[in-house]
Amino acid sequence: MASVSVANARKNYGHLEILHGVDIEIKDGEFVILVGPSGCGKSTLLRMIAGLEEISDGRISIGGRVVNHVAPKERDIAMVFQSYALYPHMTVEANMGFSLRLAKAPKEEIRTRVREAAEILGLEKLLDRHPRNLSGGQRQRVAMGRAIVRQPQVFLFDEPLSNLDAKLRVQMRSEIKQLHQRLKTTTIYVTHDQIEAMTMADKIVVMRDGYVEQIGSPLDLYDSPANRFVAGFIGSPGMNFIEGKISNDGPIEFIAQGGARLPIPTDVTVARGQDVVYGIRPEHLTINQGGAQAEVMLIEPTGAETQISVDMGGATIVATVRDRLALRAGDTISIAADPSKVHLFDVVSGRTLIV
Numbered sequence: 496m497a498s499v500s501v502a503n504a505r506k507n508y509g510h511l512e513i514l515h516g517v518d519i520e521i522k523d524g525e526f527v528i529l530v531g532p533s534g535c536g537k538s539t540l541l542r543m544i545a546g547l548e549e550i551s552d553g554r555i556s557i558g559g560r561v562v563n564h565v566a567p568k569e570r571d572i573a574m575v576f577q578s579y580a581l582y583p584h585m586t587v588e589a590n591m592g593f594s595l596r597l598a599k600a601p602k603e604e605i606r607t608r609v610r611e612a613a614e615i616l617g618l619e620k621l622l623d624r625h626p627r628n629l630s631g632g633q634r635q636r637v638a639m640g641r642a643i644v645r646q647p648q649v650f651l652f653d654e655p656l657s658n659l660d661a662k663l664r665v666q667m668r669s670e671i672k673q674l675h676q677r678l679k680t681t682t683i684y685v686t687h688d689q690i691e692a693m694t695m696a697d698k699i700v701v702m703r704d705g706y707v708e709q710i711g712s713p714l715d716l717y718d719s720p721a722n723r724f725v726a727g728f729i730g731s732p733g734m735n736f737i738e739g740k741i742s743n744d745g746p747i748e749f750i751a752q753g754g755a756r757l758p759i760p761t762d763v764t765v766a767r768g769q770d771v772v773y774g775i776r777p778e779h780l781t782i783n784q785g786g787a788q789a790e791v792m793l794i795e796p797t798g799a800e801t802q803i804s805v806d807m808g809g810a811t812i813v814a815t816v817r818d819r820l821a822l823r824a825g826d827t828i829s830i831a832a833d834p835s836k837v838h839l840f841d842v843v844s845g846r847t848l849i850v
């Protein structure tokens with residue numbers, strides 16, 4: 496196991512810079528997830544850590560050793576790709592032992608290590624099969640098995656679950672997390688799925704357009720997003736954003752462009768009349784217990800909870816409630832926000848105003 500340090504890492508293709516000085520410190524044994532929208536540079540960064548892409552500038556270290564010019568196979572890492580990249584003509588056992596055979600490890604040792612990994616992953620009965628005779632989830636496990644047998648310092652995963660159906664994805668998500676709890680190998684995992692990031696990571700790195708927007712534990716990012724982008728990216732359904740300003744006189748509160756008045760936290764420094772973006776998560780709104788008037792547009796029950804979309808003075812807002820309310824589209828209701836859960840953002844920079 497090893498720590499991984501990415502310092503001011505840049506990547507250009509010709510004149511086009513796509514990673515603009517990324518800094519990430521990963522502790523020994525940590526499970527870190529790089530998350531962000533398509534094209535933000537997650538795979539590129541992971542491939543730079545793996546040594547499959549050159550670093551244009553900056554420094555990447557694994558276990559305290561700078562690896563900028565170290566070949567991939569000398570970095571003591573194992574990567575699992577989205578495509579799994581299994582050899583179709585080899586059995587599961589041969590696939591899993593391939594890298595050890597390549598490294599000329601003794602036959603008996605290969606056998607033992609493959610059997611151990613197969614046991615961890617529940618593949619013991621499938622060792623003689625070929626990949627084409629496996630389900631998607633089983634193939635995914637073989638790809639992980641191939642990484643495990645190498646006993647690397649660091650596991651690198653690039654969207655390993657994106658080929659699986661929703662149910663299997665949830666199952667494999669907990670399997671990978673349990674595997675990490677057992678092996679405690681430093682892991683860097685790329686996904687664009689914020690739920691995967693929230694449920695699996697010790698630490699999340701949110702990226703956008705080649706920049707790191709915020710690094711923190713899942714609940715840090717949920718509770719204290721540094722800016723509007725992170726606030727909107729983490730959480731589902733996403734945070735509501737309402738444009739408006741702080742009241743000029745009377746009680747200090749938020750006045751939406753449509754006229755609705757909403758409470759703001761007490762510990763925030765804002766000026767009277769200041770334009771702000773108001774952020775509140777659907778689960779922090781309450782219905783019909785006072786507050787601003789709104790019209791029900793859509794009701795979406797999921798079973799455990801119900802999502803209610805309302806029109807509040809021209810702004811569409813989603814509220815999540817656990818009670819089964821007898822509501823219909825067109826009804827007028829009141830919406831109240833828990834002021835301690837409100838976020839205020841700078842209109843121009845998008846930065847969080849609450850300190």
Ligand SMILES: Nc1ncnc2c1ncn2[C@@H]1O[C@H](COP(=O)(O)OP(=O)(O)OP(=O)(O)O)[C@@H](O)[C@H]1O
Binds near residue numbers: 513532533536687
């Ligand atoms: N060889 C290349 N030449 C030029 N641009 C490239 C090259 N490879 C990647 N890019 C660009 O770099 C950016 C980052 O790509 P990358 O594959 O790292 O994104 P990603 O975050 O992994 O996205 P996704 O979620 O879609 O996999 C993209 O805008 C992509 O078009």
Ligand SMILES: [Mg+2]
Binds near residue numbers: 537538
């Ligand atoms: Mg990618």
